[in-house]
Ligand SMILES: NC(=O)c1ccc[n+]([C@@H]2O[C@H](COP(=O)([O-])OP(=O)(O)OC[C@H]3O[C@@H](n4cnc5c(N)ncnc54)[C@H](O)[C@@H]3O)[C@@H](O)[C@H]2O)c1
């Protein structure tokens with residue numbers, strides 16, 4: 001009998017073929033749990049359950065205020081159960097417990113934000129140019145949504161979809177990464193416990209090629225919201241196009257961290273380390289491209305290399321660890337190949353470029369790595385590493401800094417470090433990325449839109465636009481004094497009158 005960890009139509013169930021998957025902690029290989037490995041049939045069943053719930057209207061027909069107050073209860077429950085959620089996230093991802101605790105706080109804040117925003121949505125009146133017309137715009141739920149999430153911030157990325165989808169009145173099927181299912185299971189438990197009608201929230205675990213493919217192509221799905229890699233995003237967009245689904249894509253980044261000579265050196269250095277090495281660089285917005293003004297480059301990079309070499313790697317519950325492992329052996333092989341190719345193409349390895357040794361051999365550790373002497377067009381400047389790797393480029397003018405910062409097909413995030421407010425603002429404006437930090441790196445807020453220019457994605461999460469993704473705007477035009485227009489004459493009547 002398979003583990004009953006799929007949640008379909010309000011019922012916990014195993015996979016239709018009895019399949020299971022063991023989840024191991026990437027920090028030490030320990031077994032975390034065994035979950036159901038959903039099939040294509042399970043995915044289709046979940047879509048139909050979501051469709052039936054949406055059409056029944058028990059959730060989609062509630063007022064936005066009622067939906068909002070439900071989301072506020074979810075936020076409270078997440079705060080009550082923060083320890084369970086944080087521990088589960090940490091065991092699946094290997095990230096430090098403190099990082100998972102921050103994630104759960106952010107997730108609760110996200111539900112609270114959309115809970116409050118939902119109650120504020122009441123459509124709007126439009127001036128139709130006549131006192132005899134009432135013209136208004138109503139915001140209705142898009143319908144059934146497929147929510148497909150990655151492994152690096154498993155529940156956070158799912159919450160950025162679940163909270164606005166529920167606020168808007170949608171029903172959904174969630175597919176987390178096959179590597180990190182446990183916090184999604186806990187989330188369904190909370191939604192069920194708080195009384196969300198059956199079928200509004202569904203969970204199907206399993207891999208992308210079976211479960212994900214059904215979720216992005218099924219005719220009963222109205223919207224696919226995906227966070228993950230660029231190549232997967234292209235496949236999903238193509239698959240959704242056949243039935244013209246709405247598509248929201250949050251993809252990768254190749255994010256510039258631009259440091260001018262007049263920056264606060266210590267703050268810029270400290271944040272350059274955070275930008276590149278937090279969560280071992282497995283962050284879509286990681287500052288993986290350090291672009292530093294030539295006059296301070298040697299000193300800045302020497303210090304960066306010295307400090308990167310001191311970073312303590314370790315397991316999620318090791319109080320001395322400053323960052324953790326990569327998610328899997330396969331991902332570590334990918335990061336290894338990325339660095340090796342860069343070096344083969346002529347980049348200079350300043351530190352790292354190797355796996356963790358000793359106790360770290362139990363997990364998938366890769367040492368913080370700095371590559372300099374990189375030039376435009378090298379693969380390490382084009383491709384996302386999604387690991388603890390930072391490349392170094394230098395510039396001599398503001399225009400050159402902007403040019404380098406925009407020299408990518410991605411456009412997710414970037415930072416500018418300078419104590420000259422005017423210059424920082426000019427550069428921020430010129431950079432073609434969805435988020436720009438000035439004298440900071442990494443903060444994101446539920447009330448501020450998140451998403452990418454260029455090939456970093458389509459649409460936005462968070463903020464009012466993040467709710468609008470899950471809504472259809474409907475124009476209702478009511479003529480309260482209908483008149484005969486006479487546009488088409490009644491020729492037969494006119495002829496009869498003439499006779
Ligand atoms: N822009 C953002 O906000 C953001 C946030 C987090 C991660 N990311 C990106 O995510 C990537 C890392 O995550 P990942 O390795 O889990 O990405 P991935 O693309 O391999 O997988 C993401 C999800 O898509 C599913 N999937 C895979 N193939 C599929 C298919 N053919 N059809 C449908 N679903 C499919 C996977 O099972 C998983 O649930 C990085 O590129 C990172 O930059 C972006």
Ligand SMILES: C[N+](C)(C)CC=O
Pocket residue numbers: 152153156282283284285444
């Ligand atoms: C969006 N963010 C920064 C939380 C995670 C990106 O991988």
